[in-house]
Amino acid sequence: MRIAVISDIHGNLDALTAVLKDIDNCAVDHIVCLGDCIGYGAEPEAVVQRIAALGCPTVLGNHDAAALDPGVLDWFNTAARRSMELTMRLLSARSLRFIAGLPETIERWDARFVHGFPPDSVWRYLFQVSPEEIDEWFTVMPERVCFVGHTHRLELVSGDGERRFRAGLPPGPVQLASDLRYIVNVGSVGQPRDGTPEAKYVLWEPECDRLVCRGVPYPYSAAADKILRAGMPEIHALRLLPASWQENWL
Numbered sequence: 001m002r003i004a005v006i007s008d009i010h011g012n013l014d015a016l017t018a019v020l021k022d023i024d025n026c027a028v029d030h031i032v033c034l035g036d037c038i039g040y041g042a043e044p045e046a047v048v049q050r051i052a053a054l055g056c057p058t059v060l061g062n063h064d065a066a067a068l069d070p071g072v073l074d075w076f077n078t079a080a081r082r083s084m085e086l087t088m089r090l091l092s093a094r095s096l097r098f099i100a101g102l103p104e105t106i107e108r109w110d111a112r113f114v115h116g117f118p119p120d121s122v123w124r125y126l127f128q129v130s131p132e133e134i135d136e137w138f139t140v141m142p143e144r145v146c147f148v149g150h151t152h153r154l155e156l157v158s159g160d161g162e163r164r165f166r167a168g169l170p171p172g173p174v175q176l177a178s179d180l181r182y183i184v185n186v187g188s189v190g191q192p193r194d195g196t197p198e199a200k201y202v203l204w205e206p207e208c209d210r211l212v213c214r215g216v217p218y219p220y221s222a223a224a225d226k227i228l229r230a231g232m233p234e235i236h237a238l239r240l241l242p243a244s245w246q247e248n249w250l
């Protein structure tokens with residue numbers, strides 16, 4: 001069995017389309033989405049409808065939560081708040097109903113799926129959690145693996161309560177150890193912040209205990225152009241581009 005775990009699409013339909021094509025080519029059995037379908041990108045409505053049409057298990061992200069309760073926009077920085085205000089004008093009632101039905105966590109295949117940090121936080125970043133709390137979580141977590149998003153950076157944290165290992169998740173396959181538990185940050189499809197522009201996601205093969213990190217190229221400047229044309233903050237357009245393009249792009 002092969003499961004694709006995608007997260008943080010952030011209204012970037014070009015990135016999502018490329019990732020779904022890659023998933024098609026990888027003979028995937030299931031897709032799970034870790035939330036933040038909207039915010040930053042210019043096509044939130046199309047992204048939500050595409051995810052809804054897939055019918056894949058999907059959890060709530062913090063930007064999705066902000067669409068349901070604009071009061072939490074006070075917690076966002078100025079650019080993210082501006083982007084969400086414009087995003088709200090682009091979302092249909094149908095998409096808001098879909099978002100309102102998303103759970104904060106899903107447990108399946110001896111794994112947990114949550115946007116921020118287990119057991120069910122939509123808001124906590126993995127980098128905010130102390131090493132001691134991570135150790136404690138490894139001793140009590142009922143599932144073997146927990147998949148998170150939210151930071152937009154790929155990361156693999158493993159341990160057993162006494163030992164702890166923490167590393168980036170490089171492109172390609174990673175074999176898991178049967179005596180450890182794992183928190184896997186799958187990065188971001190539509191707004192990566194790991195220094196490379198490709199849309200990131202992770203394939204998980206539970207039966208052979210293997211992860212494969214995928215980085216998928218897509219038309220970066222087309223997606224960035226759409227953000228500018230929608231009047232959304234240019235910082236979120238620039239972040240989509242390879243570093244060498246950014247200086248002369250605007």
Ligand SMILES: [Fe+2]
Binds near residue numbers: 008036061063150151
């Ligand atoms: Fe996000």
